[in-house]
Amino acid sequence: MSLANGRGYLAIPGPSVMPEAVLRQMHRASPNIYEGELHALTDSLVPDLKAIAKTDQNVAIYIGNGHAAWEAALSNVVAAGDTVLVLATGRFCIGWGEMAADLGVTVQTIDYGDSAAIDLSQFEEALSADKSGKIKAVLAVHVDTSTSVKNDIAGLRRVLDDVGHGALLMADCIASLGCDNFEMDAWGVDVMVSACQKGLMTPAGISFVWFNNRADAARVARVSRYWDWRARSDPDYFFQYFGGTAPTHHLYGLRTALDLIKDEGLEAVFARHAKLAQTVWAAFECWSQEGPLSLNIADPLTRSHAVTAISAGSPNGDLLRRWCEEKAGLTLGIGLGRTPADAFFRIGHMGHVNAHMIMGVLGTIQAGLTALDIGHGKGALDAAARVIATA
Numbered sequence: 477m478s479l480a481n482g483r484g485y486l487a488i489p490g491p492s493v494m495p496e497a498v499l500r501q502m503h504r505a506s507p508n509i510y511e512g513e514l515h516a517l518t519d520s521l522v523p524d525l526k527a528i529a530k531t532d533q534n535v536a537i538y539i540g541n542g543h544a545a546w547e548a549a550l551s552n553v554v555a556a557g558d559t560v561l562v563l564a565t566g567r568f569c570i571g572w573g574e575m576a577a578d579l580g581v582t583v584q585t586i587d588y589g590d591s592a593a594i595d596l597s598q599f600e601e602a603l604s605a606d607k608s609g610k611i612k613a614v615l616a617v618h619v620d621t622s623t624s625v626k627n628d629i630a631g632l633r634r635v636l637d638d639v640g641h642g643a644l645l646m647a648d649c650i651a652s653l654g655c656d657n658f659e660m661d662a663w664g665v666d667v668m669v670s671a672c673q674k675g676l677m678t679p680a681g682i683s684f685v686w687f688n689n690r691a692d693a694a695r696v697a698r699v700s701r702y703w704d705w706r707a708r709s710d711p712d713y714f715f716q717y718f719g720g721t722a723p724t725h726h727l728y729g730l731r732t733a734l735d736l737i738k739d740e741g742l743e744a745v746f747a748r749h750a751k752l753a754q755t756v757w758a759a760f761e762c763w764s765q766e767g768p769l770s771l772n773i774a775d776p777l778t779r780s781h782a783v784t785a786i787s788a789g790s791p792n793g794d795l796l797r798r799w800c801e802e803k804a805g806l807t808l809g810i811g812l813g814r815t816p817a818d819a820f821f822r823i824g825h826m827g828h829v830n831a832h833m834i835m836g837v838l839g840t841i842q843a844g845l846t847a848l849d850i851g852h853g854k855g856a857l858d859a860a861a862r863v864i865a866t867a
């Protein structure tokens with residue numbers, strides 16, 4: 477029999493759970509795009525997007541997913557023949573680097589593997605070795621969604637400054653924004669990219685590039701009109717925000733999502749994500765005591781609060797995902813970019829999630845482990861409940 481009928485839970489690291497309030501706002505007739513409410517609404521997004529990134533600098537809005545923001549950010553500051561340094565801690569930063577390579581950029585990569593954060597000393601060596609200063613930008617991912625590692629972005633700025641290297645610091649916060657604290661200005665980040673369908677709780681389709689004046693000054697000579705961040709961040713040119721028709725319904729949805737974050741309070745949103753992540757970790761620490769399961773990132777200080785990657789042994793990752801979906805209506809994330817992929821799974825706990833949802837995920841995984849006879853330590857749900865109980 478299946479117990480999956482009822483409301484499903486897509487517990488993957490994006491798209492995340494869409495709040496009813498966001499969906500309701502999107503269910504409307506097409507608004508006037510030439511004047512009126514939509515223009516005021518778009519203008520109102522800008523200060524809130526800056527507040528979430530903790531920056532006073534600029535933000536450009538694009539129609540497209542996170543990959544569009546990757547290309548937009550690169551297109552403004554690097555051109556064929558330039559060099560970037562990629563600090564890879566999983567599939568996503570490697571992917572951003574591949575996109576740079578496709579644009580004719582020379583890509584230098586330090587690969588820290590699939591279960592560790594960026595090591596600052598290796599980064600320092602690479603910068604120190606670049607005597608001619610040919611590295612124009614450093615690409616790093618705040619939270620790599622494939623491994624669930626969280627990197628010390630402020631540490632990268634410290635190293636750049638210590639070495640006296642002028643490269644731009646570019647960060648991908650697609651998974652982390654609105655889940656893990658990020659401080660663009662205080663941490664000295666020059667360019668940051670994100671998208672709307674993860675911590676920002678809006679159906680996939682719009683993405684963002686935040687950039688400071690230093691990055692703008694380093695802009696390349698020719699930028700395609702579609703990606704040019706100047707036009708898209710200029711409030712006097714509404715049409716150029718979007719380079720064509722505005723993503724009308726997404727803007728309404730995003731407005732509501734940003735209101736939800738404002739009403740809860742950004743620091744409270746971060747605290748909720750931290751607590752729910754600790755709940756997930758507490759369960760897996762127990763399950764890992766016996767059998768094949770383990771948290772992909774050993775050090776809690778370098779674990780994301782938005783997503784958790786689990787190593788389960790091949791083919792347990794796939795078996796468990798299939799069981800949870802077919803028997804219980806819970807969809808877990810695939811072992812993206814991992815080998816063998818069926819040995820891994822991921823839990824998205826980003827955005828519109830709360831204690832009962834996370835306890836439901838963990839209880840369902842417990843049932844799946846039992847049904848599939850996958851070995852596991854005892855007491856995981858008690859441990860998780862204790863974390864919730866002390867909130």
Ligand SMILES: *Cc1c(COP(=O)(O)O)cnc(C)c1O
Pocket residue numbers: 490541542543544568617619620621648649650651671680
């Ligand atoms: C989801 C994600 C991306 C890709 O975003 P898309 O919207 O799927 O293009 C890139 N980087 C990170 C860290 C992500 O989590």
